[in-house]
Amino acid sequence: MNARGDATVQSMTGFASREGEHDGTAFQMDVRSVNGRSLDVRLRLPTGLERHEPELRRMIAAAFRRGNIAVSMTLRHRDTPMRYRINHEQLEAYVEAIQRLANSTAIAAPRADGLLALKGVVEAAADEDMAMSGAVLLEEVGALLADLAADRGREGARIVPVILDHLAQMDRLRTEIDAHPERAVPAIKARIDRQVAELLSGQPLAPERLHQEAALIATRADVREELDRLAAHIEAARELLGEGGNVGRKLDFLAQELNRETNTICAKSPHHAITAMGLELKAAVEQMREQVQNLE
Structure with a gap:
């Protein structure tokens, strides 16, 4: 898959987003790209879709040569509100870092709302019974990468x-x-x-x-x-x-x-x-x- 025309001069900065629904499961996916000396890819996939990561990485490498590219995806049941959960491992890492800082500097104790606002503490919760076929996933990601290439081209x-x-x-x-x-x-x-x-x-x-x-x-x-x-x-x-x-x-x-x-x-x-x-x-x-x- 090649998301880019050969004659296009692309920026390494771009963004694209797609959402849709397959067999009662709604999905939301985003991709962000910023400057990088080489190609660096980060993927955040719902539970059960991690096995497709190698193929997704190959798709991204075929479409782009440089840039820090981050792809994230969430699934939920159609007509069901999105559920969230606390990432306790990430929260504990933040608290530990704040405590070390407090030992050397006079700072106020963090409030709960401040901790919850930190990146990675609150994340979408995945339903174990939700799934997306590999073929559908690859098709949707291919369209997402084409949108990103168009944005980088603009x-x-x-x-x-x-x-x-x-x-x-x-x-x-x-x-x-x-x-x-x-x-x-x-x-x-x-x-x-x-x-x-x-x-x-x-x-x-x-x-x-x-x-x-x-x-x-x-x-x-x-x-x-x-x-x-x-x-x-x-x-x-x-x-x-x-x-x-x-x-x-x-x-x-x-x-x-x-x-x-x-x-x-x-x-x-x-x-x-x-x-x-x-x-x-x-x-x-x-x-x-x-x-x-x-x-x-």
């Missing part, structure tokens, strides 16, 4: 134009840096002449040493290679977004490379105006990377 579609805007800003700044008067050959030559003159103001240098020093100064004075690599990385990022699919890791790598070139431009900057543009460029790269880290 969020991805919102993020892509934001990233493209950041790339456009980087390209504009790159062009402005390239066109700055201090980047012109006469300006670079004048700076080299001044620096060579400073070198010669002391003891004379051998011609070979003078040539080496002049070549080193010229290398440090120009950011042509960095600007060319910036242009290549920006174009590569645009192509990845156009191709779609699982581009999050590749875009994150490109963001690191963009940041590296930007740092070098700032370090080699021959003029305060170019430094200012370099810092603005760095900010755009960081903003892009924040968005990229949301993508699968």
Whole structure:
């Protein structure tokens, strides 16, 4: 089962919910997805359905590559109110932690309503005579995952134009840096002449040493290679977004490379105006990377 189109750029953030009824048993299922470096799946299934967990995990792995994904499901008899129970094991763990804290800090004793509001203390109670066939379960979970993929796709579609805007800003700044008067050959030559003159103001240098020093100064004075690599990385990022699919890791790598070139431009900057543009460029790269880290 593949819940995603190959060309879709997905966010790792999404939510989906389904409810229905089969053979007198009503069900409610939710799935939440947030950012993650890899795929991490958590399942909370009603009693009797745990045996299907391996297959459900395989379905999720086939549909998604990255993200922390949590699936929960409850069953109840139709026309019967949902029943709840206290998870005493979880409650005792909270109480123990509160007691340890109270021994070292002056805090008020917790109220019962506060304890019951803690996550995992109150949970839906399962009726042992309720069941759902494996085929129905897999069908419903498949539809749930398709809904999640659609939601992640909508969020991805919102993020892509934001990233493209950041790339456009980087390209504009790159062009402005390239066109700055201090980047012109006469300006670079004048700076080299001044620096060579400073070198010669002391003891004379051998011609070979003078040539080496002049070549080193010229290398440090120009950011042509960095600007060319910036242009290549920006174009590569645009192509990845156009191709779609699982581009999050590749875009994150490109963001690191963009940041590296930007740092070098700032370090080699021959003029305060170019430094200012370099810092603005760095900010755009960081903003892009924040968005990229949301993508699968």
